[in-house]
Amino acid sequence: MFAYVIRRTIATVPVVAIVAVFVFSLLYVTPGDPAAVIAGDLATAEDIARIRARLGLDEPFLVRFAQWAWAAIGGDLGVSIFTNQPVTRMIQQRIEPTLMLSLCTLVITVVLAVPMGVVAAWKAGTWIDRAIMAFAVLGFSVPVFVLAYLLILGFSIELEWLPVQGYTPLSAGIGPFLRSMTLPALALGIVYMALIARITRASMLEVMAQDYIRTAEAKGLFQNEVLLGHALKNAAVPIVTVIGIGIALLISGVVVTETVFAIPGLGRLTVDAILRRDYPIIQGVVLLFSFTYVVVNLLIDLSYTLLDPRIRY
Amino acid sequence: MASITRTGPMKLPSERSKRGPLAVLRRHPTAILGGAILLAMVLVAVFAPFLGTVDPQKVSPIFRLRPPSERFWFGTDLLGRDIYSRVLYGTRVSLTVGIGVAILATAVGLLIGLVTGFIRLADNILMRFMDGLMSVPPVLLAIALMALTRASLENVILAIAVAEIPRVTRLVRGLVLSLREQPMVEAAIAAGSGLPSILFRHILPNTIAPLLVQGTYICASAMITEAILSFIGAGTPPNIPSWGNIIADGRSVFQVKPYIIVFPGIFLSLTVLAVNLVGDGLRDALDPRLARRI
Numbered sequence: 001m002f003a004y005v006i007r008r009t010i011a012t013v014p015v016v017a018i019v020a021v022f023v024f025s026l027l028y029v030t031p032g033d034p035a036a037v038i039a040g041d042l043a044t045a046e047d048i049a050r051i052r053a054r055l056g057l058d059e060p061f062l063v064r065f066a067q068w069a070w071a072a073i074g075g076d077l078g079v080s081i082f083t084n085q086p087v088t089r090m091i092q093q094r095i096e097p098t099l100m101l102s103l104c105t106l107v108i109t110v111v112l113a114v115p116m117g118v119v120a121a122w123k124a125g126t127w128i129d130r131a132i133m134a135f136a137v138l139g140f141s142v143p144v145f146v147l148a149y150l151l152i153l154g155f156s157i158e159l160e161w162l163p164v165q166g167y168t169p170l171s172a173g174i175g176p177f178l179r180s181m182t183l184p185a186l187a188l189g190i191v192y193m194a195l196i197a198r199i200t201r202a203s204m205l206e207v208m209a210q211d212y213i214r215t216a217e218a219k220g221l222f223q224n225e226v227l228l229g230h231a232l233k234n235a236a237v238p239i240v241t242v243i244g245i246g247i248a249l250l251i252s253g254v255v256v257t258e259t260v261f262a263i264p265g266l267g268r269l270t271v272d273a274i275l276r277r278d279y280p281i282i283q284g285v286v287l288l289f290s291f292t293y294v295v296v297n298l299l300i301d302l303s304y305t306l307l308d309p310r311i312r313y
Numbered sequence: 314m315a316s317i318t319r320t321g322p323m324k325l326p327s328e329r330s331k332r333g334p335l336a337v338l339r340r341h342p343t344a345i346l347g348g349a350i351l352l353a354m355v356l357v358a359v360f361a362p363f364l365g366t367v368d369p370q371k372v373s374p375i376f377r378l379r380p381p382s383e384r385f386w387f388g389t390d391l392l393g394r395d396i397y398s399r400v401l402y403g404t405r406v407s408l409t410v411g412i413g414v415a416i417l418a419t420a421v422g423l424l425i426g427l428v429t430g431f432i433r434l435a436d437n438i439l440m441r442f443m444d445g446l447m448s449v450p451p452v453l454l455a456i457a458l459m460a461l462t463r464a465s466l467e468n469v470i471l472a473i474a475v476a477e478i479p480r481v482t483r484l485v486r487g488l489v490l491s492l493r494e495q496p497m498v499e500a501a502i503a504a505g506s507g508l509p510s511i512l513f514r515h516i517l518p519n520t521i522a523p524l525l526v527q528g529t530y531i532c533a534s535a536m537i538t539e540a541i542l543s544f545i546g547a548g549t550p551p552n553i554p555s556w557g558n559i560i561a562d563g564r565s566v567f568q569v570k571p572y573i574i575v576f577p578g579i580f581l582s583l584t585v586l587a588v589n590l591v592g593d594g595l596r597d598a599l600d601p602r603l604a605r606r607i
Contacts, residue, residue: 018445026461037461137343137593141586143537145544145560146578153571164568252452256541260564270453274460274547286457290449297448 005302012298019290020072023283024065027055038081038277054081055279077284082276087284090269097167098265100177101257102250104185105192106243113193114232114239117200122227124205132197139194144253148187148260155183165262188257192246199242203235210234236307244300251289344594350587354580358404366398369554380572387576390562399554400577406466406555407536407584413470414535415528418477423524425478426485427512430493440486443479451476452538456547464550469542473535484527488520522599529592533585540581556581 035052036043043051056064068078077087120132156164168180207213208231216226258267266285273281304311357364365386373393381388387396425443429436446454451473458472492498492515501511542548543557544564551558556577563573 014441015444015448018442019448022445022449023457026457037463137589138586141533141589142582143540143578143585145541146574146582149560149567149571149574149578152567153575157568157571248450251450252541255452255456256544259545270456271545274456274545277460279460282457282460286449286453289453293450294448 001305008298008301012294015294016291019294020069020287021065023286023290024068025061026283027057027279028061038279040277051081054079072287077287078280080273080278080281082273082278087280090281091266091284091288094264094266094269096169096265097263098254098258098267100170101181101184101188101254101263101265104181105189105250108185109189109192109196110243112189113196114200116193116197117239118204118227118232120197120201121204121208121231122223124201129201133201136194136198139190142190143256144187144191145256145260147190148183148257151183151187152260165260167261167263167265184257184261184263187260188250188253191249191253195246195249196239196242200235200239203238204231207231207235234308237304237311240300240303240307244297247293247296251293341594341597343590344597347587347590347594350583351591354404354408354584354587357401358408361398361401361405364401366401367395369394369398369402370552371395380570388570388572390559390573391566392562394554396559396573396576399559400556400580402554403556403559403577404580404584406549406553407539407581409466410470410473410539410549411532411536411584411588414473414477415532417470417474418481418531418535419524419528421474422478422481423485423520426482426520427489427516429482429486430489430516431508431512436486439482443482446475447479447483449476451534452541455538455542456545459542459547464548466549466553469539469548472542473538476538477531477535481524481527481531484523485520488523489516492516492519526592526596526599529588529595533588533592536581536585536588 035048035055035057038055039047039051052058056067071078075088077091079086080090083090116132116135120129123129152164155162162183163180166180168176170177204227213226213230216230221229254265255267255270257263258265259271262268266288269281270285272278273285371394373389375393377389377391377393379389379393387400390396390399425439429439449457454476455469455472458475459468462468462472495515498511498515501515506514539548539555540557540560543555544561546561548557549555559577560574563570567574
């Protein structure tokens, strides 16, 4: 088991390295002069030369990459072109709201979506099942920002139950914090919920066709004991896997959700960086998000042994 | 068994016996609904100039921020541009991006997938690279690409396609690896068929159905990604009316003039929903085992 953990962890290193190479080389492979694109239409020749020097575009690719990668391993992601601040510090300043939003979304999603999938599988073929699956298709189709605006329109502007925009940190009290998180987490969570509910249903249906479920029912166990104790437990691995893969949806959604709700997190930082074409920040954020994604999925891989004792390494 | 697998996906006997439009409608009502909406959107895109629209870029400051009325069906935006016309013309952008990305990503993914499925060395190198690409969340990857290129519709399609290619490659590679072990391929090799013949007669035809389904889902998610990119200002250039652009324009006045966002939002959601429904229908009809794409 321990050897597997080590092996699996080491296996993620090349993946992260490839991401790093890719994110870095984007500057070189895109058509046209990236320095000119970053500088914008009103830039002078000096501006372009300055940006080129800043990004190190004059130096050979490998030299530049080695320097950048070495610094990145030490936590130095370069300096923002626009604010001249270290990218790492800018990320640190913005990370809390994003982390909180993601955690709230994750909790809401799992708490709502897994029971939805279980109920849909249990009542397969009935109108409850159809309603839940209709919700899932809709969830896949309504883009996060459209949903976000509809939620604001309904709950903040018409009903005035919740704040329209803005972020209240946890330090300002749990009540205001939860009020400011509810709509963003819901908007961000819907796609994710749709995904998890669908997989939970499919996975449960597969398990419920097994002989041991029939045996459990024949023993006279209560329906909920069979559903939760036998079926859900055995359906857990695919569900947890898709929760991990779905983090990609969450990360993509964060960028948009923070823009709609004016939350000063990493997503907002990314959008601002795009508008100013501040490439070191974009690089840093993409690298950080991808790294998080890889680590989360590594942890999920390792959790399989806890979820399913039959899996041994 | 061999006689069935020869021509690709199996048809259930019941599907063969019940033909005719009514039977199809009864079996896949949602897919038909999706197809109808999609057809309507295609017609809107093609005939946008003849559907009572005006120039979607025409700025008229005296008519700015008019609510929906008989003259301006969906109202006007901050610059007095007619939102109805902009939304209708926006259909063209969404469909172009959706279909363009779907075709590009499936074609390139198919090619790389076939190569990796057949050549061991290429498999090791390319799949490691694809693993890396797949660990960058797709929208973020497209954002990073768009931040470095000038905004144009072609670049939007390219950027989104790059993010989708690894998933198609994975799918094709998996299919090729499992198809290679099928008795029909073994039989073909025994009968003396060369690689091209195996590839084109046995492998390729069997990838079409899953790719068609996958392509549909890619089309749906590409339309959402385009809207996201345009919404955050890294997508379709502002001089082309796309649904994402219209919504981005309406952002600042959303609380007082929600209609600027609501109309393109409805069109976008409906179109994506339609494509997803068609995809689900195709999946059920062509390959019930194919997992829905993540």
